[in-house]
Amino acid sequence: MANADSASGNAGGGGDSRRDFLLWTTSAVGVVGAGLALWPLIDSMNPAKDTLALASIEVDLSPIKEPGQAMTVTWRGKPVFIRHRTEEEIEQARSVDVQNLPDPQSDEERVEKPEWLVMIGICTHLGCIPLGQKQGQPTGDYNGWFCPCHGSHYDEAGRIRKGPAPANLPVPPYAFVDDTTIKIG
C-alpha cells in the first residue's frame, strides 16, 4: 500500500490531490449519511403520538365554591394549580412595579379572568412542586407559593420574586368554555 501510494505520488502531483479530493468527499458523504441515519433513532425518543394526543382536558371549576380556595388538576402529567383569588390578592398582584420583577409580567397578562389564576405548578428552577395550594402550607414571603427544594418564592400571581428560579410559573394555554368550565391545552 505504502509503496503504491508513493509511486502514484511520484507519477505526478495531480494524482495525489485527486485522491485526496475523493477521500474527503467520500468521507464527508459518509459522515452526513451516518448522521441522517441517526435521526430516526434520536427522534424516536421524543414524545410519541399517543403521548401528544393526551394534550387537552376540560376542567369543571364548580368544586371551588368561594374565593381563596384552590384545586390541583393533572394536565399532560403535570399539576395545574387553579386558584380562585380573593379581591385583596388581585389588588396586591396588580400593585407591584412590574419592571422590577425578575421575570417582568403584569398580572393582567397572566389571567383570562382576574379571579381565576391557572398555571402549571412546577417550579421553573428544577421542577419541584411548590407548596401553597393546601391550607396551612407555607406560601413564601410573597403570599403565593413557596418551593422548598431550593427556596423559590412566588407571589399572588405565581410570579417569581425571590430564589433561584429564573421564570414565573408558566400559564398553560386555556380558555373558558362556560362560566365554570375551562379547557386546558
Added chain:
Amino acid sequence: MSAAHQKQWNNRFVQWVDDRLPVFTILQNDAAEYPTPKNLNYWWNFGSLAGIVLVIMILTGIFLAMYYTPHASMAFERTERIMRDVNYGWLIRYIHMNGATMFFITVYLHLFRGLWYGSYKQPRELLWIIGVIIILAMMATAFMGYVLPWGQMSYWGAKVITMLFSAVPLVGDSIVQWLWGGFNVANPTLNRFFSLHYLLPFVIVALVLVHIVALHTVKSNNPTGVEPQKKEDTIPFHPYYTIKDLWGLGLFLIFFAFFVFFAPNYFGEAINYKPADTMSTPAHIVPEWYFLPFYAILRAIPNKLGGVVAMFLSILILIVIPWLDRSKVRSCKYRPVWKWFVVLFVIDCFILGWVGANPAEAPYTTIGQIGTAYYFGFFIILMPLVGKLEKPKPLPESISAAVDKK
C-alpha cells in the same frame, strides 16, 4: 503477530491455542510477569477493587432484571416483590444497592490516589482522562439505576436532574422533553432509563479495558513518582500483587458485607420506600451521597445556568489537570507545599458533601459558596501557581534507593 511464537508452552494444547489466539501469552505478559514497581502501597489496591465491584454490579443487576419490570405502574411493587418473595431477592438487591456505594468509594479513593501521587502527569494523561470518562459513565449509570425502583426520591431525583438541562439557552425545554419522552418524568422515561442502565455498565467494561491497555503501555506510577529504571525496581505482578490484591479484596468484602447484612439502608433515603407520587415533592430532596459535593456546587451559584455549568465543570475540569499542574515532581511526598492544598481539597469535598446534604438555607449556602470557590481555585489558580513556585524536596535516584534507605 510475533507474540504468538515468542513463548514455548510445555502443554501442547496450550501451545495449539496460543498459536492461534495468544491468550496465554497475553496473560503471561500482562498479568503474571508484568513488571510492577516494588514499592506500591495499599492505595494501589483500589483499581482492582473497583473492577471487581463492577463485575458484582453486572452480575447482581442481571439477576434483578429477571424480575424487575420497568413500568411506572409496576416498578415499585416489582422491586418490593424482589425484596419479599423472590428467593434471595433481598440479598441480590441489597448487594446491588450497596454495591453502587462501594463502587464510588473505591473509585473516589482510586482517583484521590492519582491526585496525591501525580499519576495524571506525563505520560499518563490519557490513562487519567479515560478514568474521568469512566466516572462520568458511572454517574450516569448510578443516576438512572436509582430511578428504577420508582420511589419518591427516585422520581424527584430524576425530575430535578433532567430539569438541569432546561438551563440550556433556547433549546433547553426541547432537550428536556426529549429526555423524558413526554411532558414530565413518566413511563417513557422509566423505560429508557432501564434500557440505558442495562447498557452503560457494559460500556464501562469496555472503557476499563481501554484504561488497562493504556496502563500497560505507560505502566504504573508509584509512591515516589520516580519511574523504575533498573530491574531491581520492579517485581512481577504475579504472585506479589495478585496476592496483595486478593488480601485487599478480603478486607474490602468484609466492609461491603457489613453494610449489606447489618446496615443495608444506611446510605439510602427512607422516603424512597414510598411509591413515586407525581403530585407531591418530598420536603427535602437529596441525591445519593456520592453526588452530594456536586449538588452543593450546583446550589452554590445563585444563577440557574451558572449552577448547572459549574456542576458539570467540577468534574470535567479533571480532564485538563495534566496541563494545569506545572510541577515536574509527581508525588506529594516530595511536594511540601502542594500536599497541604491537596489535604485541604479533600476536606473541602467533605464539607461540600455536608452542605449538599443540608437544605439550601442561611449558613449552608455561604459555606457552599466558599467551598465551591476553593474547589475551582484549587485547580485553576493553586495548581499552576504552586507548581511553579514550590521548591520540591530532592527526589530519590531510583525506587530502590528510596526503599532501601529505610
